Amino acid sequence: MNKTYALDTETGPYPMAPGDIGAWALEPYRPEFYVKMLGIAGPDGYGKTIHMSGDNFDNDFETEIEFLSGHEVVCHNAIFDIAVCMRKLGLDHPAIAGIKWRDTSLLAKWLNNSQDSERFRYSLRNCVEKWLPDSNEKEEFLAIKDNIQDDYSYWLTRVVKDCNLTLELHEILANLLPAPQWQGYIIECKCLYPLAKGWMTGIEVDPDVVYEARITYQAKANKILRDLNIKEPVLRSPVKLGKLLFEEWGLEPISHTATGKPSTCADDLKMIGARSEDPRILKLLEAKQALTVISKYVNGFDKSIAYLNDTRIHPNPRLFNGYTGRMSYSSKLMKKFQVGIALHQLPRKAKLIKHALIAPAGSKFLYMDFAAQELRIMAQFSHDKNMLDAFNAGKDLHAVMTESIYGTSYETIVAGNTDGIPEIVDQRNCGKLTNLSSMYRIGAKSLQAKFFTQYDKLINLREATHFLNSYKKAFRGIPAYWQSAINIAKHTGYATSLSNRQFKLKATDWKGESSAINFPIQGSGADLSELAIALISERFPEMTFLIQVHDSLTWQIPDDMNPLTVKIFIDNISWNKYFQTELKINFPLDFAYGESLGNLEAL
Structure with missing residues (x-):
């Protein structure tokens, strides 16, 4: 019989890195990282902890993970704990793959996703305070969080409390989550393992292409600036740019900022260029865009490579990061240590940036893009x-x-x-x-x-x-859908996606009405992407999921694997099996294959 256990790990070094130069204890792919303790809590008071000081720590760690294989194991922010297990036992250890991973932070989001909670941080502490106010272990848990000490007794108490409260939290939340939402939550949980594996694997960056991108975009910006006889700092300062445009060049602003100053945002600049027919504006915009690519992506690559001391970047994947359920990536740890770039925001036009992301030797990228995903979902919901x-x-x-x-x-x-x-x-x-x-x-x-x-x-x-x-x-069905979606949200208090992910609405003003219309479409896009990740990972364990950008999924696959096998599998998925509503339309994916994200050939 399958049972539910909670797992937590404590990692080092602590402090995060000597002299506060990094967040090494949060980076299981880094050589300096190590596991100091594993804790497990289970039914009937079961508890187990093992510490790195033990004589058989490595063997005991593997024994405990093998014991858990086949069972439901809940963590809080499970991607990290799964990655820790991979660091200890290897990326493809069968026991890790055999665990049915669950996540209380995701479960809380499925239950609590609403206008009221958009700024709520789903830390274990916040979740315990919200859903376990009367827990016998709450006060000691909070005191431990407030008074960090780097000794064996502290970490032992902490890992035990974290495990016990994670298990208790899971029991409470699982009873609160409506039955129709469970299938969607479980599908999302099936993405935890592949995302952890991709995070540990990292994405190879070609430094030569990064250097070429820097030279190319800087040269483009420099030429324009020289032709316009302006200095680069002018483009980086809204005040200086405003003075140039509206005082020296005599142009009329489109709008003003909250402080009453003429706006120099990109959209306004484009409109100013169109209205004035001044060719300098479009040139100026081209220079700004080139400099933005450098500052956001080229510099991001260089800072990541320098910080990680490696050409593989490791942006942190975040499931259900926005209210619609869409995934995103954090380019910095603790808001200051650069570990990657914001992959979910990869620029469509800056192709050199995509050329810099390369498949390592012995592998290729397999790129999949949902064809007209949101339009197809709209067709489904509107019945047009x-x-x-x-x-x-x-x-x-x-x-x-x-x-x-x-x-x-x-x-x-x-x-x-x-x-x-x-x-x-x-x-x-x-x-x-x-x-x-x-x-x-x-x-x-x-x-x-x-x-x-x-x-x-x-x-x-x-x-x-x-x-x-x-x-x-x-x-004609789409305007009718708009009104129908608003009416349903007003009646039920929430909008819902194909997998019954919900967004609870506090107010049905214009913003609330827009969420009622948008959420079913965009939330269903997240549902479909997660389902594809879960199904492909389960069917093809030799593939490694790396990136989601917009409606696309990118995988790393071995050279000797035929990508058409995956395409045939996807083409034959019956999406109807996984949703509790009859689908009137299919959701095909377009495929491409190649050695870099910027050099892909359609299949």
């Missing part, structure tokens, strides 16, 4: 017949939208876009941008601004109004 029919017939939805806007026949649009006829390509781009911009309630002025700020496409207000009206006419 035209959208469902188009997807299920394999049609180009952007061409369908273009036909509605311009009256050009669908066949002409598809053929003209394939042949590169400029007028048709431009029309289809407008259809595409309308589809991508109009799902979540948007007005004509906002659509006009979005076309320009996000897609560099200038349209007038009359065109924006026509595009929106054409969208609502082509897909």
Whole structure:
């Protein structure tokens, strides 16, 4: 019979690193890291602790993990504890893979996700104070957290309390979580092991490409700055940039900051450039973007390599990090030690940054991208017949939208876009941008601004109004969905995704209504991505999950593995099996394969 146990580890060195130069005790991939103690709590008062000072610590550690294999094991922030076990026993130790890992921080989020809790930090301390106010061990636990001591007695007491309270917390939360949410929570927990393995593996960075990126983007910025006769510090200072634009160049601001100063944000600069037709503005924006790539990504790579003393970076993965359930990555530990870059924000246009992320010798990257994921989810939730029919017939939805806007026949649009006829390509781009911009309630002025700020496409207000009206006419089910989602949220008090992840709404003002509309779509995107990670990891243990960016998943696979095997597996997944609602649409993924993220070939 499977039983539920709690596990916690204590790690070193402590202090985190000599002279406060790092967070080594939080970095299980680092050579200086070590495990000082393992604690386990279980049913009927079961408890076990082992310490590094013991004669058989390594063997005892392995024995305890093997004992837990096949059972449900709950941790608080489980990715870290799983990674610790991997550091001790190896990445592919079968006992670690055999444990049914659970996480009380995730369970708390599934229960507590709401407008009221958006700023709540799900530390064990905060969760104990919120859900175990009357626990017999609470006061001693809090006192231990407040008075850290680096001795055997302290760490022994701490690991025991952490295990006992994690187990007690799990029992409370598990009884509170509604039954329809359990399957989604369990699927998310199945991502814990592959994310821990990917975090430990790290992502190889090519320093030569990083250097090339620095030279390329700096040279681009320098040329523009020289042509404009301005200095780089001007672009880095809103005050100096404002003085240049609005005093020296005599341009009119679009908006003002909260302090009343003319805004120099990128969107305003683009609009100023369009209105004034001053070519200097677009050049200035290009220089700013080049410098941003350097400061955010190139410098991020260099700082990570220097801090880690390794060309493998280890950004910290975070499941259910936003209210929609989307995953993200932290580029810094303790907000100051650079261990990677924000992978979930990889720039689409700065290709050299993606070229810098390379597969190590003996492996390749397998890249998977959900095809039109949010549009397909919208079709599912809105039940819009035209959208469902188009997807299920394999049609180009952007061409369908273009036909509605311009009256050009669908066949002409598809053929003209394939042949590169400029007028048709431009029309289809407008259809595409309308589809991508109009799902979540948007007005004509906002659509006009979005076309320009996000897609560099200038349209007038009359065109924006026509595009929106054409969208609502082509897909009448979507405005109906907006109202339905709001009504459901008002009635139930929450919005829900395909896996029954919930977001509880305190207020149904405009912001609350927008969350009621957005959450089912974006939350379901998180559900689908996690399900794919869980299924692929289970079926292909030789693969290592590395990165999620937007709707894409990137894996490291052995050279001798046929990537088409994975594609065939994914193409034959019955998504209906995993959700408690009938799916009216499939969710295909596009595949690519290559030696770096910037050099992938479609499969």
